[in-house]
Amino acid sequence: MTNDNNKNENEKNNKLLDHDFDGIKEYDNPTPIWFQILFYGTIIFSAIYLFYYHIYKNGHPLKDEYLASVGQNNTNANNGSGDFNYAQNITNKEMIELGKQAYATNCASCHGLKGEGGVGPNLTDNYWIVDNTYSAVEKVIDIGVPEKGMPGWKTILGDKKVKALVIYIASIQGTNPPNPKKPEGKEGKLH
Template identity: 90%
Template structure:
């Protein structure tokens, strides 16, 4: 059983640190055990997080989670364009309408309201600066052509809208709008 004298004796036996600041003296107390566990636990958590998300890349990056939450899946679950058949979807009215909406919102300012060209090339003729394939057009929309001023649209539009946009571009081929921009690139039908 402890009494007041024992408490006073324990206070005297505690070691004071050598420094003194404004008359305040500090005891040399050890860090509490619960705080040490919390501190080392955060270090272990950070190491696991680093390996899981950044080194082994098994986790879902925040960008992919965001795109999935707004309905624009950015994953390569369908192995890109190889599984998507553009030729079958060229007559798909719903997909063409989706592509037109994406075109009017994002592309018309540079390529013209009817695809006739402007700052960007004419999309209605049979001349292509890039390869005249659906996959090449999709890739240009995905990553853009920064040296010519075209940004990449993958993070903004997502895979579904880009595919719809390619279908729309294919649907306006040969439409001959008024005041088209002169042909650029090599001749060839989009296929």
């Protein structure tokens, strides 16, 4: 009997709304406090997020976080200080090793395990399809040669690994691996 009394009291306290649809009536109950706190909390959070990440740019942009998580960054390989100097880094064993790993993983399938050429050109001779400068080779690695099937590697490898690849290619110049592909392009030493 107590439950029936409570039910009657609740019905008296709740106000019915005026509209009626197919015999269904609706009570005018207030929104629970926990839901209001959650709702207004998300609005406050989104405002803080907007100012922090998009207006003041103090936060880490998602692209930078992604590149950092996969071991790439947008700074130059020489710690962000101006243009990269290949002449100073040509004997840098750490850069050569990094380039060798990147080459074995991404380039060897087309250019051969030792740079002797295959689908792609021979990288150990002194003949170049592109200009024989470090910057020209870096540009080809960055943007690729889509008409010949070479993809651009900059977004995949990042600046540091691309520069390391150029140094590695310079380090294998003149190594004369077995079964090299015939020379293509203009003759000239990489510089």
